[in-house]
Amino acid sequence: MADSLVIVESPAKAKTIGKYLGSKYIVKASMGHIRDLPKSQTGVDVENNFQPKYITIRGKGSVLKELKDASKKVKNVFLAADPDREGEAIAWHLAHYLELNESDTCRVVFNEITKQAVKDAFKTPRKINMDLVNAQQARRILDRLVGYKISPLLWKKVKKGLSAGRVQSVAVKLIIDRENEIDSFIPEEYWSITAKLMHEGTPFEAKYYSLDGEKRELGSEQAMQQVLDAMEGGSFLVADVKEKERQRHPAAPFITSTLQQEAARKLGYRASKTMSIAQQLYEGVELGKEGTVGLITYMRTDSTRISPVAQEEAKEYITERYGASFVPEQPRNYTKKNSNAQDAHEGIRPTAVSRDPESMKPYLTRDQLRLYKLVWERFVSSQMASAVLDTMTVDLNSGKATFRATGSKIKFAGFMKVYVEGNDDGTEEEFKFLPALAVGDRISSDAIEPKQHFTQPPPRYSEARLVRALEELGIGRPSTYAPTLETIQKRGYVAIEEKRFIPTELGELVIQLMVEFFPEILDVEFTAHMEEDLDHVEEGKEDWVKVLASFYDSFEKRLEVAEEEMKEIEIQDEVSDEICDKCGRHMVYKMGRFGKFLACSGFPECRNTKPIVKDIGVTCPKCHEGKIIERRSKKGRIFYGCDQYPGCDYVSWDKPTGKPCPKCETMLVEKRSKNGTRLQCPSCDYSEEVQDEEQA
Incomplete structure (x- = not known):
């Protein structure tokens, strides 16, 4: 019993x-x-x-x-x-x-x-542990005071349903600041010159490096022409060859923020989806005769520490699977990413390295398997030997101009045999081989290609970039990132376009008021310092009541000033030419979590809404009468359908191009991935790569 x-x-x-x-x-x-x-x-x-x-x-x-x-x-x-x-x-x-x-x-x-x-x-x-309890209480009370004191003020002065919070307000301000950077960005012209070369049957490329031994940026067509004028036609002489060995080290095991970032880059998962699936893997999955087993360690952590037992298991597995040469001389121990990181438990890892993704395939859903594979590969690679690359740098002279060619190849794969960390632009590292070149070799070029470019503004925040920015600034903690990103979308402060955050007019207005009346809430250093204070409460170094009192003294005074001086603001909706087909009123533009949509101006009497459709200039391949328009699913995903729906039910997740397949005449669609864009036939195996302007 x-x-x-x-x-x-x-x-x-x-x-x-x-x-x-x-x-x-x-x-x-x-x-x-x-x-x-x-x-x-x-x-x-x-x-x-x-x-x-x-x-x-x-x-x-x-x-x-x-x-x-x-x-x-x-x-x-x-x-x-x-x-x-x-x-x-x-x-x-x-x-x-x-x-x-x-x-x-x-x-x-x-x-x-x-x-x-x-x-x-x-x-x-x-x-x-009452220190842990008090740290949680202090955060909960702090967020309640900010939210329940400022939110009613925003309801009264702006509109009902608004909210303010410490972490969410900083996140929205980061998105707005980035948008302002983009708006004020002035593109600058620059040029590149690429020489297409050939040596002993092997093609390679070299790019302009310097003129008269001095590095000069090519900021205009005139500067570019000076380089061409200084060259000896298409003839190049190898002036210098440098070959060296370079080591590349593995990434640390996942912490909460890096797991969210990498799952966004490699799997396309939202932060909330990543954490939901990770919770399932942590709490346990039925593994047949083995019963229910937790497959990963606790997923809310900002420590990269790994237990010696797990390290030893990884060492044995790597030795058996890949060989002793893939094991580092000493077990890898990773330092904390920032001084505020808590070290209560380990980094995120599989509970048993022997349960490789392939053996787990029969027991996991597709989403669970993909995330488990990511965690497993990251952990195993983090305990492996460094990769060794052979690199080659070659300078070639043509007249007074110097061009440089670089190449690299993997000499020893090490951890790269299992896993390589992704990056925010979605590109993969490319290894370029150079032919055997020696000083004094004369090389002829097939073509000299000058190209005009313009500098690009900083990119809008994706979920991965925003999580990384919050983490680097010390804003929030592992458990706060996913709910914060959900909240700022639900409140209508930001929308998502092409997987990037854009601020809404409402978001800009709220942050403008917050900056004016509650600047400390949006001050990155102040907010990061508050996180440190909460960590000190957890460690027993600070009294939670004193932490709250030090914040509330000035906050209360700010509230009194805002109550008196904040003016009431009426938000006017932009009226469209579209007429509501239910009541005949004009429809207005509204901003939702997935961008703009049309809503009846007669709300709440009339609740009719419509998506804003975008004609992509392609005739429907099914009915040959309607136009293909861009739509959004309920979850915000873009798809394409015929404007004659429901009369015509043509639909496609991939963008139709209007071009017929050369094999079967079916309309080709665009297939986008991190490796680029391809034109593909939905009916047969025809496929062709598309180069965008920057690559062409």
Whole structure:
């Protein structure tokens, strides 16, 4: 008969842990937090040391009754929520509700949900860590004060439904600042000159490097022409050859932010999707006869530390699979990415390196497998030897102009045999081979190609870029990135176009008011310093009440000024020429989380909405009468369909081109990937590569 009750957050986690602990334990789920601040009021007694007024979350009554009844039938109650601030707070609230003694050793934590890790954790239960609890309380109260004090002000002065928050406001301001950079950017002209060369049957390229031994930028056509005039036609002489060996080191194991960034780059996942799938892999997946097993370690972490046991397992696996030469001389230990990083648990890794992606394929969904493969490959590569590259740099003279050719090849693949980190522009490293060249070789060119370019503005933020920016600035923590990105879209402060954030008029207006009346909330250094203070509370170095008091003293004064001086602003919708087909009123442009759409000006009496369609100039290949227009799905994904729908049901995720396939006459579509764009036939195997202007 069971003599212990174990409480975790989710049923999936309860199922996994229950199988490991056996019949002496009852494992139940609290379904997340059981108490929180009330939604109808601030719920913080500012005058009484910021004491929170917690209430039971609506809908949790039956769960709590079940937990209470179960706790009365056992000798011991163990609280096994996640190993972070939120988990500690959940455990504390449960202890309060179940009337447990906080000094009892009722708290159990584990970084991975495997049989050994769980059993070891139950051998060493501990007390609830009130420093962790107070850090979570301080963040929750701080965010509540900012949100519940500023938001009503925005409702009154601008419009209902708006909100403000510490991290979300900084995120929106970063997006607006980037848009302002783009708008004010003045392109500058520059030129490149490429020589197409051939040596002993091997083609290669060299690019203009210097003139008269001096590096000069080619900022105009005139400067470019000076180089051409200084050259000896198409004849080149090899002046210098440098060959050297270069090492390339692997990337560290994933932390929360780098996992979100890499999943966005390589898999196209939103941050929220990445965290949802990672939670599933952490809590446990059914592996046939092996039962339910947690496949990765805890996914909310900013530490790259790896346990010696896991390192040893990786070493054995790498030796057996790839050979001893792929193991580094010493185990790799990665330093913290920033000084604020917490080191409570490990970086994200597979719980058993022997469970390679191929062996997990029968048990995982497509999305789970793709993310697990990413985590597995990143971890294994992080424990492998460095790659060795042979590089070659060749200077070739033509008259007074010097051109440079560079090449590299992999001498020893090392970690690159398993995994190479992605980059934000989506391009992959290209290894160019150069022929065997020696000083004094005379080379002739097939062509000299000058090309005009213009500098480009900084790119808009993708989710990956924005997460990286917030992390580098010390804004927010691992658990905050995904919900922050969701919130700023739901509030209509930003929209997404071509997987990039753009600010809305509403977002710009709100941030303008915030900058004017609450500048410290948007000050990056102030916000990062607040995160440090919360970390110090967690470490027991700061008192959480003093941290809140130091913030609230000046914040309260700002509120009083804003209440008096902030003017009421009426947002006027832009009227379109489109007439509502339900009530006959003009439709207006609105901005949603996936960009602009049309809505009836008679709202709320008339709730008619329409997408803004874009004609791509192609006739429908199915009905040969309608036009192909660009549309958006409910999730914001672009697709293409006939404007005669529902009369014609032609639809395509890929952009139709209007060009017939040379093999079967079916209309070709554009297939875009990180490696470029291809024209492809939907009906046969015909495919051709397309060069954009910058590559051509």
